[in-house]
Amino acid sequence: MTGGFLECYDTIIVGGGPVGLFGAYYAGLRDMTVRLVDRRHELGGQLTAIYPEKWVYDITGIPAIRGKDLYKNLFAQSVPYNIPSSLNEEVVLIRKNRNNILCVETRNGTVMHTKTVMLCLGMGAHIPRRLDIKNLREFEGKGVSYGVHSLETFKNKKVIVVGGGDSALDLALTIVNDCSDLYVLHRSDRFNSHEETTKKLYSSNAEIRTYSELFEIEGDENHVKSASIRNTKTGEVEKIQVDEIIIAIGLLFNLEVVQEWGIKMEGNSIVVDHNRQTSIPGVYAAGDIVTYPGKMKLIGPGTSEVMQAINHSKTYIQENFPYL
Structure with missing residues (x-):
C-alpha cells in the first residue's frame, strides 16, 4: 500500500530472462513504473539456469559475450531505475477487474495490479529433455x-x-x-x-x-x-x-497455465500483432514465447520486440488510464 492507495504499476513483466530484463530497463527509460516477476529464485532465465558459460553472438554491438556476463550487463543496465522484482513467484492467472486493471495472481497467493503486462516467458517453464x-x-x-x-x-x-x-x-x-x-x-x-x-x-x-x-x-x-x-x-x-x-537435446516446456488465460496461441507460441500485443488488450508478449510471420527465436529480435511492446503499452496507458 502506498499513501492509502493500492499500488498499480504501469507494467508488470513476467519472466526475468534477457528479454524481460531489457524490457524492465526500457520501461524505466520510458519513465514507467515496472515490476519483474519470475518463478525462479534468481533472474537471468536460461543465461543463469543452464547456459552461464555459453557464448552469445546475436547482441548488437557485442561480437561475443558469455551468458553470465550478458546477464550482469543487463542487470547493471536496469539498476539506475531501482526496479523491484518478485522471485519464486509463478504467475497462474491474469485477469481484468471491472475498471480494466489487470490483476496478476501467483501460486503463492500474491495479487499484483497493473495497467499492462509483458509476457517474456522464453519458452515457458523449461525442463531439460x-x-x-x-x-x-x-x-x-x-x-x-x-x-x-x-x-x-x-x-x-x-x-x-x-x-x-x-x-x-x-x-x-x-x-x-x-x-x-x-x-x-x-x-x-x-x-x-x-x-x-x-x-x-x-x-x-x-x-x-x-x-x-x-x-x-x-x-x-x-x-x-x-x-x-x-x-x-x-x-x-x-x-x-x-x-x-x-x-543438450532440447527442453520440455509447460505452457498449460498460459493457455488457460484465454490468450490466442498457435501450438506452444503466443500470437502477437505488429504492436506485440496479444489477443487480450493491454497484455503484450516478446521473445521466444511469441509467434508472427518471420519470427526468429533469438535474443536480439526479442529485445527489439519488447521495446516495441513497451512503446505501444505507453500509448495504451495514456489512452485508457489518463487519470492514473
Whole structure:
C-alpha cells in the first residue's frame, strides 16, 4: 500500500530472462513504473539456469559475450531505475477487474495490479529433455549434466556432448579448448544449427561422431566412468572412457497455465500483432514465447520486440488510464 492507495504499476513483466530484463530497463527509460516477476529464485532465465558459460553472438554491438556476463550487463543496465522484482513467484492467472486493471495472481497467493503486462516467458517453464537410458538419473550431478555452469568442471577431462542443435554445438564450442578430449554425438549427419556454428565446430579439435547416440552409461556410486556409443546406421556399439557427459537435446516446456488465460496461441507460441500485443488488450508478449510471420527465436529480435511492446503499452496507458 502506498499513501492509502493500492499500488498499480504501469507494467508488470513476467519472466526475468534477457528479454524481460531489457524490457524492465526500457520501461524505466520510458519513465514507467515496472515490476519483474519470475518463478525462479534468481533472474537471468536460461543465461543463469543452464547456459552461464555459453557464448552469445546475436547482441548488437557485442561480437561475443558469455551468458553470465550478458546477464550482469543487463542487470547493471536496469539498476539506475531501482526496479523491484518478485522471485519464486509463478504467475497462474491474469485477469481484468471491472475498471480494466489487470490483476496478476501467483501460486503463492500474491495479487499484483497493473495497467499492462509483458509476457517474456522464453519458452515457458523449461525442463531439460532426458534420454531414455535406464540409469541416467543415477548419474545426474555425478558426471551427467544439461549445461555448462563452470569451465573448471571440464578442464582436462574427456567429455561427451550429445545433440545436434545450436545449444549442443554452442556448449561444445564453449568447452572444446578446456577438454583433453571432446566427442560430439549426433544421431544423423545434418546438424540443426546455424551454419556459422556448424563451421566453427568442424574447425575445432572436437571429434564429431555423426550417426551416433549415447547408448549406455557406466560408473561407480560417485561418478561416470565410461559410456557406450551406438552407431544409428549399423547398430555397432563402442565403449569409451569418459569423465563428463553433457546432454543438450532440447527442453520440455509447460505452457498449460498460459493457455488457460484465454490468450490466442498457435501450438506452444503466443500470437502477437505488429504492436506485440496479444489477443487480450493491454497484455503484450516478446521473445521466444511469441509467434508472427518471420519470427526468429533469438535474443536480439526479442529485445527489439519488447521495446516495441513497451512503446505501444505507453500509448495504451495514456489512452485508457489518463487519470492514473
